[in-house]
Amino acid sequence: MTTLTIWDWEVEKYPLQVGVGVIIGGWTFVKLVNYFLQRSKLKSARVRKRAECKQAKQVLEDQIKQRNISKEVVEEITNLSLSELQSKLKDGTLDVLDVLHAYQAKALECDEKTNCIIEPFKEAEEWAASVKENVSKDSPLFGVPVSLKENYGVEGYDSVYGMSVLIGKPSHEDSVIGQVLRSQGAIPYVRTNVPQTMISWDCSNPVFGATKNPHDTTRTPGGSSGGECALLAGQGSILGFGSDIGGSLRIPSNMCGTYGFKPTVGRLSAKGTHGCTKGQQIVRAAYGPLARDVDGLVTAMKALLVPLMFKLDPTVNPLPFRTEVFEDNRKLKIGWYDNDGWFTPPPCMQRGVAIAKAKLEAMGHTLVPWKPPNATLGAELYVRAMFSDKCETINEMLRYDTLDVCFMIQYTMANIYWPLRRFLVFILHYLMPSLSTGLKAIAGCDSAYDFWNLAVAAEDYRKMVIEDWQSHDLDAVISPGFGCPAIPLKTPALATSAVSYTTIFNVLNFPAGSLPVTKVNAADTANMKDYPTIDLAHKTVKKGMVGAEGLPVNVQCITLPWHEEQCLRVMKDLETALKA
Numbered sequence: 001m002t003t004l005t006i007w008d009w010e011v012e013k014y015p016l017q018v019g020v021g022v023i024i025g026g027w028t029f030v031k032l033v034n035y036f037l038q039r040s041k042l043k044s045a046r047v048r049k050r051a052e053c054k055q056a057k058q059v060l061e062d063q064i065k066q067r068n069i070s071k072e073v074v075e076e077i078t079n080l081s082l083s084e085l086q087s088k089l090k091d092g093t094l095d096v097l098d099v100l101h102a103y104q105a106k107a108l109e110c111d112e113k114t115n116c117i118i119e120p121f122k123e124a125e126e127w128a129a130s131v132k133e134n135v136s137k138d139s140p141l142f143g144v145p146v147s148l149k150e151n152y153g154v155e156g157y158d159s160v161y162g163m164s165v166l167i168g169k170p171s172h173e174d175s176v177i178g179q180v181l182r183s184q185g186a187i188p189y190v191r192t193n194v195p196q197t198m199i200s201w202d203c204s205n206p207v208f209g210a211t212k213n214p215h216d217t218t219r220t221p222g223g224s225s226g227g228e229c230a231l232l233a234g235q236g237s238i239l240g241f242g243s244d245i246g247g248s249l250r251i252p253s254n255m256c257g258t259y260g261f262k263p264t265v266g267r268l269s270a271k272g273t274h275g276c277t278k279g280q281q282i283v284r285a286a287y288g289p290l291a292r293d294v295d296g297l298v299t300a301m302k303a304l305l306v307p308l309m310f311k312l313d314p315t316v317n318p319l320p321f322r323t324e325v326f327e328d329n330r331k332l333k334i335g336w337y338d339n340d341g342w343f344t345p346p347p348c349m350q351r352g353v354a355i356a357k358a359k360l361e362a363m364g365h366t367l368v369p370w371k372p373p374n375a376t377l378g379a380e381l382y383v384r385a386m387f388s389d390k391c392e393t394i395n396e397m398l399r400y401d402t403l404d405v406c407f408m409i410q411y412t413m414a415n416i417y418w419p420l421r422r423f424l425v426f427i428l429h430y431l432m433p434s435l436s437t438g439l440k441a442i443a444g445c446d447s448a449y450d451f452w453n454l455a456v457a458a459e460d461y462r463k464m465v466i467e468d469w470q471s472h473d474l475d476a477v478i479s480p481g482f483g484c485p486a487i488p489l490k491t492p493a494l495a496t497s498a499v500s501y502t503t504i505f506n507v508l509n510f511p512a513g514s515l516p517v518t519k520v521n522a523a524d525t526a527n528m529k530d531y532p533t534i535d536l537a538h539k540t541v542k543k544g545m546v547g548a549e550g551l552p553v554n555v556q557c558i559t560l561p562w563h564e565e566q567c568l569r570v571m572k573d574l575e576t577a578l579k580a
């Protein structure tokens with residue numbers, strides 16, 4: 001009888017061991033093969049998607065060449081402000097198609113420099129023709145080209161937000177905001193890039209690559225609506241739309257020197273938009289406009305707050321734009337702060353607030369020091385809510401995907417094995433307290449009971465901040481636009497703590513807008529020598545400030561929930577004072 005041997009084992013002697021070994025080996029082999037097959041499937045999907053989008057851009061570029069539109073005309077049209085453009089479209093000085101063609105050409109030029117566009121809409125010409133035929137010239141956005149962040153659903157187009165698994169799964173209908181925009185005469189013409197998962201303030205992903213800042217292409221444009229703001233800052237868009245669950249309308253506005261407005265959740269419709277935190281109801285995403293001036297934001301809000309939106313999405317508050325509140329010229333009491341006590345912003349951000357404060361005072365408003373109490377609790381609640389599912393939704397979507405550098409730190413922190421997490425939380429508490437707080441909070445919730453308690457804690461925090469605000473009798477508050485100006489590409493994940501300046505108003509669900517007030521100057525960078533380097537985030541910002549001269553610096557204006565018009569009014573006052 002022959003003896004079956006594996007290596008030099010006699011199988012008959014160890015049947016159990018061999019059996020278990022074969023099962024484990026076979027299972028591991030099948031798992032590994034499956035893993036590599038799934039990864040290669042996703043890689044092919046990415047390659048295919050990139051090629052399709054490149055091809056769509058190429059087709060548009062060829063059309064632009066054929067149209068023979070001069071560079072001067074493109075500049076002339078794209079340099080007009082929104083109100084100038086609107087009046088020229090209305091009185092017929094400019095034709096809807098010419099305006100569209102100018103913006104298409106300018107958008108491709110911006111894309112060349114910053115990689116801000118995912119793809120143009122193939123139907124843009126058709127939509128423009130339909131606007132000319134069916135929409136009244138008196139409609140607020142008649143003939144205005146608009147850009148959309150990639151997570152706005154558009155029938156027949158994928159919303160991928162850097163997750164390869166979402167490639168080839170197109171939306172079946174347009175978002176409500178998209179539908180209302182088109183009914184008001186707007187023409188969507190391009191969709192813009194975002195970071196993987198959109199839970200990042202950088203703007204890169206393995207499908208479409210990194211978007212760069214038009215002011216300095218070695219730096220981030222911010223995120224997650226980074227493609228939108230890079231395009232606006234390069235004059236490749238006049239009006240864009242994005243989303244904000246932690247600052248995504250305001251952070252890239254601050255990095256690119258553009259204007260962004262986050263309304264109260266439920267003021268504008270979220271129907272037909274996409275994201276990977278849909279089931280998380282403690283901090284919800286708000287949708288809003290991005291523009292080149294405050295008038296652009298106001299025009300967009302007015303155009304959207306109409307009966308059609310309330311009909312298409314009856315879950316939104318049916319409150320039309322209150323022009324009387326926006327135009328009110330009563331002098332206001334405005335709180336200000338330049339350090340939230342959680343993350344120290346560099347001197348340029350504090351100077352931005354000082355400029356805004358002086359300008360608003362010169363307009364007759366009263367400015368008093370105030371900041372949201374307990375910013376550390378605000379940051380903790382934010383991170384726990386965002387990762388309350390222990391990152392499982394994202395883990396599932398990213399299982400076979402390539403992880404982008406913009407999400408790597410969040411992913412790693414969320415997935416650390418619990419004994420190691422406990423150990424690190426304990427050690428870091430003494431070395432880098434804010435990192436320790438973040439690491440503890442990002443562990444999320446252990447049960448539904450835990451989640452309910454988190455919801456109660458967030459509610460109590462909102463109540464406490466509102467009471468404090470009201471006890472100071474404030475109408476509005478101004479703060480730094482973010483924790484820092486644009487820092488080099490790939491470094492934002494190392495400075496995640498800087499998001500406390502924007503995330504707090506998502507936890508609170510207060511309307512907040514961002515507008516440019518100044519630029520980083522040589523004195524700001526020289527003053528960095530005293531900047532604290534207490535943890536990785538501060539160190540990253542300090543390093544990132546080298547060579548930052550000339551970058552935009554924004555401030556935020558904030559009001560209580562549903563007071564959007566008052567928030568925009570403060571922004572308008574500040575813009576007027578700055579331009580005077």
Ligand SMILES: CCCCCCCCCCCCCCCCCC(=O)NCCO
Nearest residue numbers: 198200243244245246247248379438497
């Ligand atoms: C606030 C304290 C941070 C401590 C570090 C812990 C890591 C937590 C990671 C949280 C990152 C949040 C970034 C948010 C950026 C903006 C996201 C956004 O608004 N997206 C729009 C989606 O529609």
